[in-house]
Amino acid sequence: MHKFSLVIAGAALAFAAGAASAQEVGDPAAGEKVFNKCKACHAIGEGAKNKIGPELNGIVGDKPGADRGGYKFSKPFQDWSADKTAWNEELLTTWLSDPRGTVKGTKMAFAGLKKPDDLKNVIAYLASFNEEGASQDPAEVLKAAASK
Incomplete structure (x- = not known):
């Protein structure tokens, strides 16, 4: 009976850990609403073009400053992004919370998102699109990006 209890306890812990990591990913639907603040300058989804x-x-997991259909990044952004390997949740949170404070001289005029839930949700929304603008699982994308 003792071994059985340990197996059940271990399974419960594994389930709880999985549920906790699933809860850590923001809500893409809520992030879509937050993204309304971004639409004047950025597009995402099928047929998205540079503005x-x-x-x-496909930005999540991509290298910051990588080719985005010929978009010309500012020199300060290029310098900042040179040693970055991937847009992951941590780097996106830093960038989206204060772009101009993160990269002095960036072309991005947006003041930033200040609410942690808005940041988490918009990052989940961004992670829900692949390179072609089709839907993908944001949890899997964020997990893969975290290891880059």
């Missing part, structure tokens, strides 16, 4: 800012399909 004042680059289109954002």
